[in-house]
Structure formats: C-alpha cells, structure tokens
Amino acid sequence: MVLSTGKGSLPLYLQIKEMLVAKISGGEWLPSDLIPSELQLAQELSVSQGTVRKAITELVENNILVRKQGRGTFVANHDTQRALFHFFHIVNDDGVKVLPNSRTLSCRRKRATRLEASRLQLPSGSSVVSIERVRELEGRATIVEVITLSADPFSNLIKPKACDLPNMLYELYEKQFGMTVHTAEEKLRAIAAPKRTASLLNVPEGSPLLEIERIALGLDRTPIELRISQCSTVKHYYQNTVF
Amino acid sequence: MVLSTGKGSLPLYLQIKEMLVAKISGGEWLPSDLIPSELQLAQELSVSQGTVRKAITELVENNILVRKQGRGTFVANHDTQRALFHFFHIVNDDGVKVLPNSRTLSCRRKRATRLEASRLQLPSGSSVVSIERVRELEGRATIVEVITLSADPFSNLIKPKACDLPNMLYELYEKQFGMTVHTAEEKLRAIAAPKRTASLLNVPEGSPLLEIERIALGLDRTPIELRISQCSTVKHYYQNTVF
DNA sequence: TAGTGGTCTAGACCACGAG
DNA sequence: TCGTGGTCTAGACCACTAA
Numbered sequence: 001m002v003l004s005t006g007k008g009s010l011p012l013y014l015q016i017k018e019m020l021v022a023k024i025s026g027g028e029w030l031p032s033d034l035i036p037s038e039l040q041l042a043q044e045l046s047v048s049q050g051t052v053r054k055a056i057t058e059l060v061e062n063n064i065l066v067r068k069q070g071r072g073t074f075v076a077n078h079d080t081q082r083a084l085f086h087f088f089h090i091v092n093d094d095g096v097k098v099l100p101n102s103r104t105l106s107c108r109r110k111r112a113t114r115l116e117a118s119r120l121q122l123p124s125g126s127s128v129v130s131i132e133r134v135r136e137l138e139g140r141a142t143i144v145e146v147i148t149l150s151a152d153p154f155s156n157l158i159k160p161k162a163c164d165l166p167n168m169l170y171e172l173y174e175k176q177f178g179m180t181v182h183t184a185e186e187k188l189r190a191i192a193a194p195k196r197t198a199s200l201l202n203v204p205e206g207s208p209l210l211e212i213e214r215i216a217l218g219l220d221r222t223p224i225e226l227r228i229s230q231c232s233t234v235k236h237y238y239q240n241t242v243f
Numbered sequence: 244m245v246l247s248t249g250k251g252s253l254p255l256y257l258q259i260k261e262m263l264v265a266k267i268s269g270g271e272w273l274p275s276d277l278i279p280s281e282l283q284l285a286q287e288l289s290v291s292q293g294t295v296r297k298a299i300t301e302l303v304e305n306n307i308l309v310r311k312q313g314r315g316t317f318v319a320n321h322d323t324q325r326a327l328f329h330f331f332h333i334v335n336d337d338g339v340k341v342l343p344n345s346r347t348l349s350c351r352r353k354r355a356t357r358l359e360a361s362r363l364q365l366p367s368g369s370s371v372v373s374i375e376r377v378r379e380l381e382g383r384a385t386i387v388e389v390i391t392l393s394a395d396p397f398s399n400l401i402k403p404k405a406c407d408l409p410n411m412l413y414e415l416y417e418k419q420f421g422m423t424v425h426t427a428e429e430k431l432r433a434i435a436a437p438k439r440t441a442s443l444l445n446v447p448e449g450s451p452l453l454e455i456e457r458i459a460l461g462l463d464r465t466p467i468e469l470r471i472s473q474c475s476t477v478k479h480y481y482q483n484t485v486f
Numbered sequence: 487t488a489g490t491g492g493t494c495t496a497g498a499c500c501a502c503g504a505g
Numbered sequence: 506t507c508g509t510g511g512t513c514t515a516g517a518c519c520a521c522t523a524a
Contacts (some may be wrong), residue, residue: 011512037490048514053491061304063486069491070521087485184485189476190433190451208433208451233432240483242330242427243306254493280509291495296510312510313502 003045012047016055024064024075025219027178032077035065064182064219078174078181087170087184087216090231091239092138100135100143102167107131109151116148119215119226127151131165134200137236144197148226153177169225170216179224183217188238197230210238246288255290259298267307267318268462270421275320278308307425307462321417321424330413330427330459333474334482335381343378343386345410350374352394359391362458362469370394374408377443385479387440391469396420412468413459422467426460431481440473453481 003015010018023029035041038056042049056073059065063086066074091097110130117124128151135143147169154177166172173179191211198205209230216225231238246258253261266272278284281299285292299316302308306329309317334340353373360367371391378386390412397420409415416422434454441448452473459468474481 013512039490048516050515051513054512056491067491068522070489070523072490072522089485182486186483186485188431188453188481188483190453190474191476192451208435210431210433210453231433233434238431240429240431242332242429243425256493282509291497293496294494297493299510310510311503313504313508315509 003047013051013054013058016041016045016047016052017058020055020059021064021219025180029075030178031075031174031180033075034072035075037072062182078170087181089238089240090137090143090236092236095239098137100137100167102165103134103136104165105132105134107165109155112148116226119213120148120150120223122150127155129154133165140235141201141232142236143229143231144200145227145229147228149224153179173224180219181216181224182219183221185215185217187213189213191230193230201230201232203232203234209233212238246290256294256297256301259284259288259290259295260301263298263302264307264462268423272318274318274417274423276318277315278318280315305425321413330424332481332483333380333386333479335479338482341380343380343410345408346377346379347408348375348377350408352398355391359469362456363391363393363466365393370398372397376408380479383478384444384475386472386474387443388470388472390471392467396422416467423462424459424467425462426464428458428460430456432456434473436473444473444475446475446477452476455481 003012004010005012009015020035023035029035036044038049038052041052045052056065056067060067060073063076063078066076068074085097088097088100090100108130109127112120112122112124112126112128114124116122116128117126120126120128122128129149131145131147131149133145133147134141135145137143154173156176170181173181189211190208192206193201193203193209195205197209198207201209203209210233212227212229212231214225214227214229215223216227218224246255247253248255252258263278266278272278279287281292281295284295288295299308299310303310303316306319306321309319311317328340331340331343333343351373352370355363355365355367355369355371357367359365359371360369363369363371365371371394374388374390374392376388376390377384378388380386397416399419413424416424432454433451435449436444436446436452438448440452441450444452446452453476455470455472455474457468457470457472458466459470461467
C-alpha cells in the first residue's frame, strides 16, 4: 500500500482509514482480531504515530475498531451486546431493554417481491431467503418479523432445520457469512393489525401496531437484510435518542 | 479559570471542554458567536494548541461548536435547519423531509399532571404552559401535538396572542429564553386515534396513529419541554438511522 | 519489565477567508 | 497579506495489561 501525498489527494489519515476499512471488509482482519499497534502501522506506512492515531480514532468513533489501553486495538466484535443495544429499540414500560426470545415459524427460499428486490438492490424476481418469526418479550408475544435476505450469500440458511435459527441473527451473519451489519435505516408507521399478525400476537384484528421496516447495511453500505417487524406497543415502546 | 494537573484530576482537554460548555450554557457566549482562536485559548490557559484543539473537536462532534476554516470557531446556531434535520423525523413516502405548517389551537397556563411533572422533573402540581397545535405536511393535517413547558422560565409565552407562536419552537426557546435544545429522548407507540385527534386529523376514530412522547433536554441535560405528538402515518412515516 | 494506548507539547507547513 | 483552522511530525511522559 502506497499513500499519495500530492496536492489534490486526500489527507493521509483518511487514506489510512480507507485502507484499514478495506482490510476489515475484505476479510483480512476479522472481528475481535488484534490489529498492529499504532507505532507499527506508522512505521510500515512511513507516517507518524499521530497520523495513524487520527485514522484509528475516527474508526473507533464509527464503532468499527475498539481500543483497549495496554492491550492494543481490535476489530469491533458486533456481538450480542452490540446487536441488542444498538439495533434493538424496543424497551418495556420502565425503559429497560429486555432480551427477546424468538420462535421461527418458517425459513424458505422464494422469489423477491418488488419491494424486497428494491430494498435489497436486487434484480426484481431474484431468489431470496424469507424468515418469519415471533418474538416474545417478558413472556408476551410482542413482535412478528418477516426477514428477507438475498439468497446468494445466505442460501445455506435454509439447510439447517428451520427451528434452530439463533435469536440474534446479526451475530450469525457476521460469524457464518462474514457480513457485518454496521448501519440500519428504519421506517416506522402505525398500522392496523392484519389477521395473521393479530392471531400470532393475541390481539384483536385491526388494533394498532407499530410497524418497523428496517434495512441493515454492511460496512461498505451494501444492503444485507430487509426486516419488517410488527410490534404490539401495549406493554413496550420504541425508544430513540437524538443528539 | 485554573486547570488542575495532578494525578486524580481529569485530563486537561476534558477540563477545557467543561469550561467551554459552561461559557455557552451560562450565556457568556451566545449561539453563532465567534469564540477565541485555538492559539489564543491555548495561551490564556497555558496549554498547547493541540490540547485546546482536542477539546474543541469533541464539542464540534457534539454539535455544540462549528469550525470554519480561515474564519474561526463559532457557537452552533441551532436554527431551522438543525431543528428540522435533527429533531424532526417525519418524512413523506419518498423519504423527503418537508417543513410542516403549524396551527396553534391553544396556549394556556395550567397545573402539571403527574406525567408532565415527572417528565419535566418538577414538583407535582407545578404551574406549566400547555400548547396544543395541529401540523400540516404537504397540505394534509398529519400531527396533533400537545406541548408542556415549565411555567417558570416560559410564562411569557402566554402573553402574545396564541395564534402567532412560531412554527419552530426550539428556535424560539433559544432566542427568547436562552434555552438550547441539544438532545431529545423519544418514546414511540402505536395507538388508536382518540376522538379529538381523529376529528382534527380527519381520520376515523380508533384508526392507528403513531404517538411520539419526546423530552427535549438542554446542554446541561435539564428537561426543557415535553411534547406528545400523534401522527397519521398514511402518507408519511418516522425515519431513523442507527449506526 | 516491555509494549500498548492516552495525554500533551512545540513546532512545521498548508488551505482558506477576509481585508 | 495575515490570522484562522487542517494536517502532520517527533518527541515526552503516564496508565494500563500481560508475561
């Protein structure tokens, strides 16, 4: 890797940042790997420690790297904690986040609807994997989810028995498929409970539900997953903090 | 101001950060004021430019200061743009944020309900200002809002005719009352439209609405405003991006 | 004790904005 | 042209971790 230092070129620290992201999204460095020390990188790249430091600082702020004083810098491990605290916004009436249980109803291959194809940026009619599941919070069926994945990287998902899909799918995508979910874009609406959801959640048909359409994006902003969640907000709510 | 440099003390740059925030939330520096240059602050505080720089960098990341190359560093101006883009999450079906129009229905003084008092951290039964208004998006009545403010700093709000309250209240709080809204905590639920809201929004009673309960917090995290918005999500939705 | 990140310094040069 | 923030260097010392 050679850094360019001319006039019209990006600042060194941004070039280094891109290089580090490439190592991670290219699979050379895996989640929870220790990366070379700041001094080592600085020597390899013939820049000062401060310049490497600035690149790493921005990646730490993006939750892509994690610094541990005295130990080194690691590729972020987007595990249960992160999935739960960053991407799961449903809390109980006391404002406490509780881990949901999931029961998978089906997991099969099908052709993408127009919506699914467009959200996942696939050609219309592409083959996708579709998962339907019910999530319980504090013993109460609260969320019905329909999850759509491009069949291309994820076709192996259908092979295991449908029922043993893990609760935290993002962890699975990362460990089994090397797809790290880094960002999510959500659209929220209030809807009237459709028949099937109503019966799964044990609420009257037509009662108000919170519908969340989420696109999960990778480190390089490729769409990974489309997830439509229909949530009863009788005993829980969606929490968001804006800075 | 003297910085402490002993063992158990905070890093210098954090002490400087606190000092700068104090100047702003204390009213010594007002929104869109130019603050002293990095070099000048460094000399006054007897630290290096890099240390001041680190403090300022963090405040820029928090949207409290704004840097302008060649000109200087300014106190952030939390004006229309910011209010619109940071705190307003309702977009139309094309994902486009549109400026709402507001029609104020009432603006009066009353005693806080238990909920209002607890959210605003006031003694129960305190005097508060309560505003009710309807907001139109793209010509369509979409949101009914009930806004509650502590009467103590805000009692002047009742004096003008109720109808000429501005559309962007956070700008008013900042300019008229020196209260800058920096953070908001939102709780979202789906509810069945109550009678009054239904008639204001021209939807059937009981139809699903998105209810947003928002607490707006100041720079020092004091609660400033409680706002309950009931939104029709037929032609619009609530948008959120998670990193 | 050796190696890591965390803080801090004192300087250099560049890019930009205003007069 | 001058002062600002933006980038970059080469060092110093501290705090923490692991061997």
